[in-house]
Amino acid sequence: MTTKFDLVILNGVVVTASDIGKFDIGIKGHTLTPSFSAEEIAGAEIVDAEGGMVMPGGIDGHVHLCQDLKTGPLGLGGECADNFETGSRSAVCGGTTTIITFATQTRADEDRSLLKVVEAYSARAEATGSYIDYGFHVIIVRDDEDVLETELPVLVEQWGITSCKLFMTYETMRLQDYQLLDVMLAALKHSITTMIHAENGEMIQWLTEKLESKGMMAPYYHALSRPQSVEGEAANRTIVLAELIESPILFVHVGSSASAAVIRAAQTRGYPVFAETCPQYLNLTWEDLKRFHSPTCFENSKMICSPPPGPDSSDQDSLYLGLHNGTFTIFSSDHCPFKYDDPHGKMVGILEHEPSMRGPSREDISFPELAHNKVGSFRMIPNGIPGVETRLPLLFTRGISTGRITPQKFVELTSTNPAKLYGLYPRKGAILPGSDADIVIWHPEGTLPPFTLENKHLHHNVDYTPYEGMKFNNWPRYTILRGKVMWANGVLLGKPYDGEYLKRGPNQLGKGVAHFKKDPRRVAAWVRE
Numbered sequence: 001m002t003t004k005f006d007l008v009i010l011n012g013v014v015v016t017a018s019d020i021g022k023f024d025i026g027i028k029g030h031t032l033t034p035s036f037s038a039e040e041i042a043g044a045e046i047v048d049a050e051g052g053m054v055m056p057g058g059i060d061g062h063v064h065l066c067q068d069l070k071t072g073p074l075g076l077g078g079e080c081a082d083n084f085e086t087g088s089r090s091a092v093c094g095g096t097t098t099i100i101t102f103a104t105q106t107r108a109d110e111d112r113s114l115l116k117v118v119e120a121y122s123a124r125a126e127a128t129g130s131y132i133d134y135g136f137h138v139i140i141v142r143d144d145e146d147v148l149e150t151e152l153p154v155l156v157e158q159w160g161i162t163s164c165k166l167f168m169t170y171e172t173m174r175l176q177d178y179q180l181l182d183v184m185l186a187a188l189k190h191s192i193t194t195m196i197h198a199e200n201g202e203m204i205q206w207l208t209e210k211l212e213s214k215g216m217m218a219p220y221y222h223a224l225s226r227p228q229s230v231e232g233e234a235a236n237r238t239i240v241l242a243e244l245i246e247s248p249i250l251f252v253h254v255g256s257s258a259s260a261a262v263i264r265a266a267q268t269r270g271y272p273v274f275a276e277t278c279p280q281y282l283n284l285t286w287e288d289l290k291r292f293h294s295p296t297c298f299e300n301s302k303m304i305c306s307p308p309p310g311p312d313s314s315d316q317d318s319l320y321l322g323l324h325n326g327t328f329t330i331f332s333s334d335h336c337p338f339k340y341d342d343p344h345g346k347m348v349g350i351l352e353h354e355p356s357m358r359g360p361s362r363e364d365i366s367f368p369e370l371a372h373n374k375v376g377s378f379r380m381i382p383n384g385i386p387g388v389e390t391r392l393p394l395l396f397t398r399g400i401s402t403g404r405i406t407p408q409k410f411v412e413l414t415s416t417n418p419a420k421l422y423g424l425y426p427r428k429g430a431i432l433p434g435s436d437a438d439i440v441i442w443h444p445e446g447t448l449p450p451f452t453l454e455n456k457h458l459h460h461n462v463d464y465t466p467y468e469g470m471k472f473n474n475w476p477r478y479t480i481l482r483g484k485v486m487w488a489n490g491v492l493l494g495k496p497y498d499g500e501y502l503k504r505g506p507n508q509l510g511k512g513v514a515h516f517k518k519d520p521r522r523v524a525a526w527v528r529e
């Protein structure tokens with residue numbers, strides 16, 4: 001006898017981006033089917049949600065894996081701590097079933113081809129496998145007209161890569177305004193979404209040199225090198241540039257109320273601006289850059305990411321408001337993992353800075369001891385913190401449980417909107433007939449005693465979490481990928497090659513209002529004729 005379903009989820013409170021209600025869900029093969037009778041579930045594996053929330057699996061549109069960065073004059077760091085296996089393992093244990101990672105062009109590379117970059121990252125993913133489904137954004141660091149013209153269509157058609165990320169800061173990656181316009185226009189022609197890291201690189205460089213001349217180089221001063229106007233100015237400028245050529249734009253990892261207000265103002269005018277914020281901006285502040293032992297302790301480098309979180313928690317209210325009121329389209333982790341106690345991790349901030357440390361014997365150095373005596377230099381420290389596994393539970397604990405956002409808004413920000421923005425909907429991000437059976441099920445309210453997070457609970461390959469000691473009141477109880485239970489009651493059941501590569505379509509969230517006024521004082525409409 002063939003069974004109607006392979007798996008059924010009973011007694012759940014099903015939450016989508018628009019609705020919430022008690023429904024059972026049936027899964028056959030890889031896909032979902034709603035509505036069935038009790039007899040029909042005979043022979044199926046049963047997951048009893050016991051009244052817990054059942055949501056579409058998390059989609060994390062901002063994850064760095066296998067992406068080594070060369071920081072400092074010696075180019076020692078930093079090695080990305082997670083590969084596709086460990087990064088996706090961490091993701092699935094935190095309720096995420098799809099990640100979009102970055103394939104990065106480097107300027108130092110003589111070969112300018114973007115296709116070769118994507119092939120290389122694809123090989124890295126295939127080398128270890130991924131527990132969950134994955135796709136790529138491409139990071140473009142040069143405006144080679146010939147490459148853009150011939151390769152962007154191939155990226156879209158053959159690889160299903162429909163988004164690129166551009167940087168306005170970092171010496172080795174940043175594009176000048178002229179180059180930003182070049183790449184944005186080329187992307188626009190192929191309906192590729194432009195994501196932007198908006199920070200004014202020259203302001204940062206200038207402030208960094210001033211801080212250095214005063215000997216202010218401990219990790220804490222990273223925050224002082226990036227006042228919030230650095231991000232606000234870059235966001236303002238990007239909108240002006242994008243509007244000149246009528247390109248929609250997506251701001252990633254927005255960390256300040258200043259930038260959120262700039263984005264909101266453009267949206268209110270009807271301009272198609274999308275925005276992302278991340279967990280670090282909802283729970284960390286400058287104080288965390290002074291958290292360990294003393295304000296100048298190098299261990300504070302664990303908290304360095306760009307843009308930095310706000311000086312105090314006052315920005316958090318406006319970021320939560322922005323999550324609630326639609327300013328933010330998506331909520332992603334910006335998982336960018338570097339180990340702390342490692343010569344190719346955060347320790348690069350000391351090794352690159354101290355001439356005495358530069359030698360072939362670096363691998364023998366006892367790092368905790370070394371770090372104890374030195375402050376290093378924030379400019380050399382690899383930027384980034386891990387967070388792919390804590391993303392959903394953190395927003396659940398601090399957003400849903402506190403009533404700052406509804407469960408439906410949570411689903412919209414963490415799954416449905418990323419699926420639409422990155423061209424995966426309704427295969428992903430939905431609980432609809434025919435959608436992939438990607439599901440996260442939470443513990444029924446009040447049944448998981450609040451617990452204090454320790455890094456050993458997590459499944460990444462990083463030796464710390466910035467959220468060590470934080471209280472969580474819920475955690476994904478089950479994660480299901482295309483009908484397969486991958487994570488259940490604290491046990492990892494999935495395998496590294498369960499994940500598949502995802503070809504994506506264009507942005508489904510639209511290009512803004514049709515009657516958006518083309519003001520010749522702002523828009524060079526003739527450019528696209």
Ligand SMILES: *[C@@H]1O[C@H](CO)[C@@H](O)[C@H](O)[C@H]1NC(C)=O
Pocket residue numbers: 229231232233236258259262
């Ligand atoms: C952005 O530009 C607007 C209009 O020119 C200005 O009022 C605002 O202060 C700017 N914001 C930032 C953060 O630079």
Ligand SMILES: *[C@@H]1O[C@H](CO)[C@@H](O)[C@H](O)[C@H]1NC(C)=O
Pocket residue numbers: 257260261264317318319321322323325327
């Ligand atoms: C929505 O949130 C943004 C970001 O915090 C804020 O700037 C804006 O004032 C809010 N708008 C409304 C109408 O509440």
Ligand SMILES: *[C@@H]1O[C@H](CO)[C@@H](O)[C@H](O)[C@H]1NC(C)=O
Pocket residue numbers: 282283284285313316469470471472
């Ligand atoms: C971060 O979360 C913890 C709860 O575990 C809370 O005590 C702390 O105040 C939060 N920090 C900020 C800056 O929101």
